[in-house]
Amino acid sequence: MGESHRPKGFKRLRGLPVVGRAADWGMGPHAVSKNTKTAGSRIAGLKATESVCPYCAVGCGQIVYTRDGELVDIEGNPNSPINQGTLCPKGSASRQLIQQPGRLTKVKYRRPGGTEWEELDLETAMDMIAERVIRAREDHWQTHDEHGWKVDRTMGFAHLGGATLDNEENYLIKKFFSAMGAVQIENQARI
Amino acid sequence: MVWIQGSGMAEAHPVGFRWVMKAKERGAKIIHVDPHYSRTSALADLYAPIRAGSDIAFLGGLIHHIIETDAYFKDYVVNYTNAATIVNEEFKDTEDLEGYFSGYDPETGTYDRSSWMYEGGEVASAAGQREHSTQAFSDRTGAGMMMGNVESDETLQHPRCVFQLLKKHYARYTPEMVEQVCGIPRETFLEIADTLIANSGRERTGMLVYAVGWTQHSTGVQMIRGGAIVQLLLGNVGRPGGGVMAMRGHASIQGSSDIPTLYELLPGYLPMPRAREGEVTLQDYVDRGGSARGWWANFDKYIVSLCKAWFGDNATPENDFGFPWLPKISGNHSHFTTMMRAMDGGLDGLFVMGQNPAVGSQHSGLQRRALGHLKWLVVRDLADLETARFWKDSQEVKGGEIRTEDIQTEVFLMPAAGHVEKEGHFTNTQRLLQWRDKALDPPGDARSELHFMHHLAKRVLAHYAGSTDDKDWPLRNLHWDYSEHGQHAEPNAEDVLREINGYEVATGRHLSGFTELEADGTTACGCWIYSGCFADGVNQTRRRNPGNLDDPEGGWVSPEWAWAWPANRRILYNRASADPDGKPWSERKKYVWWDEEEGKWTGYDVPDFPAPKRPDYKAADDAVGMDAISGDDPFMMMADGRAWLYSPSGLLDGPMPTHYEPFESPVDNLLYPKVPANPAALVWDRNDNPLNPPRDPRYPVVASTFRLTEHHTAGPMSRNLPWLAELQPEMFAEIDPMLAAKRGIEDGGWMCIVTERAEIEARAKVTHRVRPLEIAGRTVHQISLPWHWGSHTTSEQGVTGDTTNDLIALSGDPNVSIEDKAFSCNVRAGRRHNSSTARLAHAVDNELKLSGDHGAEEPEKAGQRGDSQHPPELEDE
């Protein structure tokens, strides 16, 4: 490497009495703006809630920072022995999952043959669904199957899902649908 | 040593891979065997490309090599596995029968497994049961087997002992054969084998990591069995740094199997009552599921406690605790079968919660069509997705094949709460139950599934409150008592967890674990394996003390972080980490050991063994229950306390893994030329599920699918998120430069992938990472496809693309009905002209081609295809 590579010129300039100081003019404290002076993290003092990442099954710990019930930040939980504060790209994006564009906040309903979504009140939708489940159960009730085996079940409706649901939710799904006599209850674990 | 096969761990589980990298820095060798050179391969010390679907040939090669070179861990194999056990004379191997085991019935495509039994053993259940939907529960564990008279030969010399059978079965799985079948050069194979051997034994352990790269095959379960056999021969099970690790793909997919939303299971892996086996009374059920010997002697306690949890005070000994009113299964009611019932108009309604079958399920073109035959569909998710709007802009609607107005399905798309908007727990891939606190309220009408199920149940239960019909007994008597809170009357998730944990009926005291469960109705427990997660009335899953990770004395176990089932055990069968005398195999690998002074098992973890049982305890021949497990039988869930190198029962397609080609393979089965594909595998043989004929020159390319780090499964959780969408914006196919050149496909340009089911378009990623393989003297090209794209996104910055699952036929592993992801295809340059699944448009009116009675609900709809269906003229091509 030759000497020519080094900015000797500039270094030397900087060493000079007046010019040297002039070289640093405009770079000192007066260049700092008000916002920079008071800069700090937007999560300081916020409520922190410990959670778990909803993507893959590694089970990384997350900390959720909220301010007055609004989500501000989700990052890895450094205390978790699983991820020690780290997250993959999906986990890092999980705030955007919650605050995603097009997030549903209303029940959408499509009537038979309909070409567009309509909005439904939640209670109405729940009533309609309850009515349909009951009807499907009754319409397809089997005490015995076609081979004469005793089955005590309904084949009228099925369920798919659960791999990203909580175990409590899965428990209620299994418990309630089994009590209704449904057997076609499945989830991602098989797919 | 970490051996990763059938998993792109760095891609799909980046944070899990953190620990692999740590191991690597500590000197571990990382081995990756996979068809797809992924980010995992890039970090591995050794990478071997393998032809998709040929894994059993590779595993068989390893077993062969380990046995041939005498490299197995003898003390472990003799004492802890069934290597010495002698199999009865009736058994015939695939080597004897040219690809079949004894007991094959070509008519039904199933095995009569009675001949696979141990000498002197008996299967308690009737021979020849054909419940291929539901792998008989008793089989899995050997429960019901009479083990008392079983003979063994500890010298491993008896020609019919398991060890000798293994040796014979894999005699032809030589390194040369592996090279021919898998395309892995002999030297690479031997290097991998020797690395595995060198890193196993007393002082060292190696770990096997797999994921859906194994499970999703017509021989998926047998691949995993093969991996387990290798690990057992090397002594890598039940020991720290060892094991067979299933990398599960969803936050609580483990939990959704433990507390199953699966048709053939009740919580805690208790089987659903089976009509075919006459499990109408509790006694029938317990007789079939329970076991005289080993842990499953407690079977009755678990089912009775479950019934108590479900039916509360109304479950009494007089009414069999309500058991007789549980619905019973009679065949395969899995997702695929159900969707085909829907296709044929047999299903009214479907709930889809947090799932996207229109993209994520195999043969998604058929799935979308089936949705249009439902009367109603309820979808719950965070945002609109392909499954909810199949009637609006699916490929079939856009292509003009189906008119929106003609679809009579009523659709409810319900806004769901996100993971931080509700409380509850996930079970991760290592069986850890981790509680999530709620951070904020869900927006608008978004609610948790807990809320939905609770309020749906309340409505339905109110409807049936006055019913006198006997079939409504479970609804009238359902114990549904969860407190509500907040303005939306959200049920309390901890109440549900308390019920799962279990309580003493009389006092309401939380149980401390499943050992407290009783069969007399004095205890209730929603899932016995989770019992203890709310011990002492404290939510154990919410524990957040990581402990001192740097403590060399087991600090890394973190036993006070969350809670693992069963009983907070972090490594299963950890009794095997000590030698038969109860001493650690080595100081370096010590984990759990017998403390003579204290007279109990102790260690870093909760011992997976009765604490006071001395290592020198010998079970009497007529002992029952746990007394039948000797002090040196670590695998106490099995009736014989041993790990099974050979499965006398439990698997429907053979006691030992055997190499069969995928259904759609461009090459012959070199090992068993007469039996190309798994003869017991599931195929739904319908016009709308056409298979590429094997070795069809029109489909010369092998395809397999993979996951990307930047996306999640069928995409609704990533494709709508601008931050993730931009990282992998378009569907692509990875293709080797040679094939690309042949077909005129340019890097970054468009290409189409074609099967009998569909034609999809993708950007070509022409890369040297994909290598053509030399298979039996010819060059076979593979392509790799990610499968995260679908036709809809909610945001301008989201991304859409063609759906890989449109390409794939419905077929499945016989044991668990999981899909087959290796398939054949062809590729061409350019874009597609029609909708992706236009090829199916005329195939939907089903004409029956073949059928077989497999005890399915509608037997003519589920068929099974073994070799017999392959056109004979193609055999010798």
Next chain:
Amino acid sequence: MSHAKGPPPEDRIRAGDPTRAGTRDVTPAVGRRGEPGRYRRAFEGAKVALAKPAWGDARWSYLYGKDTGYRAESANGQVAEAARRAREGEELPEVQGPIIRPAVWTWEVPLYFWFGGIASGSSFVAVACDAAGDHHSATIARRVTLAAVGPCAPLLVMDLGRPARFLNMMRIFKPRSPMSLGAWCLSAFSGVAFGAVAADLLDRPRLARLLGVKTAALGTYLGSYTGVLLASTAVPVWARSRLFLGPIFIATATAKGAAANRLVLAATGLPTGHPTRNALGTIETLAMAAELTMSTVNKKRLGRLARSLEEGRPGRFFQAAEWMIRAGLALRLARSRGGPWIHHLASVLFLLAGLAFRFGWVGAGRASALDHEAVARMHRTEQRTT
């Protein structure tokens, strides 16, 4: 201005989605440009919950510990030697660019350079005229100076990403930055040039002349700094021309100033054969000849890097400029026969050539920055032009 048209996509998304649902703000979190973290502490003086203070969560590494082979004892010189091996050597390894970014400047900047050049050259002319005693022409030249510097500030402002903040240029005085010095120089130059013209109008000739000298003094920097500004970047074709860019820009500035003044003086009635007109003709011819010479030498020196000066749009600008100069020079030689219009045409050609040069130089920077191999090579080859 290089502003993209319309609102950015994330704003469109926000505009299309609802903002409230129930008790929750559901504005989608799709980012906001230019506001890194918004930097605002939620609660002043508060700690971040569940985080160890003083970067405690980062002060350890799971990789770095006694149980990993992550680190060894550092051996003397080994690390520096390893870097030397990887980074030295003439042979260029495969380059996977991009390495640097091209400037985002659009047409305003070269146009500004052009006007600035004319202003600077004019200020020289004014001083020269005064020195020669032609105070009338000097007055005109000072007006030309002011007129030429007039569009400079607006052009500069237009080029800013945030034109409303143009005054921030005056926020600090930073001699290190040619842009800062240039901005200060431009405002001082404009002020003084305005003062000089005002002094002329107020009939204060001595003050006007004094201010004229000051203008020219500032003009030396105004005319050359634009070249310095380009030379002080990482763009190979500019950086490697660092010895020539200032002189080249000054040469064209001088020529343009002379040409503009010659035309204006002719138009305002300075007769043919007037020594000032003659002198200006000589100056522009010599300056342009000097420019052409320096350009040619520089191109030779640049070698492969000169490609960005020869190819594409910038190349066409350069070719046009060079042909205009050659044509101008030829016309000058032929002036005795052709009369004044030939002369004027030459001046116009020089002015246009100056403009084409500016566009050419700025454009070449873009091409050069995107020539990944050129960028890589610049840093590989050891001998640098001094």
Next chain:
Amino acid sequence: MSARSPLGEIAVRKPGAQRMGFFTDTTVCIGCKACEVACKQWNDLPADGSEFRKGGSYDHTGTLSAATWRHVRFVEALAPSPALQREAEAALARGIGGNVPNIPAAGGMPSVEALGGAGGGVAEHEMVDLVGIAETEAQPQMDRWLFMSDVCKHCTNAGCLDACPTGALVRTEFETVILQPDVCNGCGYCIPSCPFGVIDRDPYDGRAAKCTLCYDRLEDGLEPACAKACPTDSIQFGPYDELVETAKGRVVALHEKGIETAYLYGAGDAPEQQIAGNLGAFFLLTEPPERFGLPAQADSPIQENAPVATATGLAAAALAVAGTVASMLIAHRRARR
């Protein structure tokens, strides 16, 4: 050898502050892009366009930009094919040291013509032969797939900082270089002044933007978002001097493991070899820097070029003034005569 920035450059002065930096170790990077997303999440940056890029492996981000402050580069490194290897060995044997045949580029795929492809419908039997030949003779083998998370280098001699006329770019008490969005007027001079192509002006917003090394987080004792997220600690954050020591030890450890091409980019160099006076964010690489889009050598272009360019410019200007005056005087004198 000091990695200190000159005190006069430090704008935010706080007692006890020390230089903080990033050490990005590419040998443990798994290319997951968590850093990109974590950065966007924390800094609330928008997505940067969904363009499918050819030839860039899994890199669809392309470059650092005003809205992308971490960028993972993917390098598909190829080992020479057996044929090329033989040729190289033969060349070496003949004593033609160093003149080893070129290995084809990762991004640059052999063209269709070069491989003798006849477009779409090639029959299978034809294919086998051609492939076989190409396989054994010319096809290079995928050797290594390298990932590197690029970021602002927070140089000791920072080009952008030197260039900024408004004082929007300042050096903080952590000796990092940050851009103050409330000051920047978008003059754009910092962009070509960065020898690493880091800083950019947002086309919609008009201001420049780049990595701040999470200045706001640092103020509250938090680790920068990317370093915190990184699943394999490929990105490490800490006091600069400690990081450099760790990194040097890492290079030695890798050499001992047989990875002899490992070296540090931007730290640990001899004084005359430093890159931009040492980089606040430095890297451990195993391939020449250009493979990752980094220059082999760099410095603040202003420090390197401005003094000499100004000198020649001003000298030329003085000459020009003198020449102008002289010409004028000569002309007038001649006219008077």
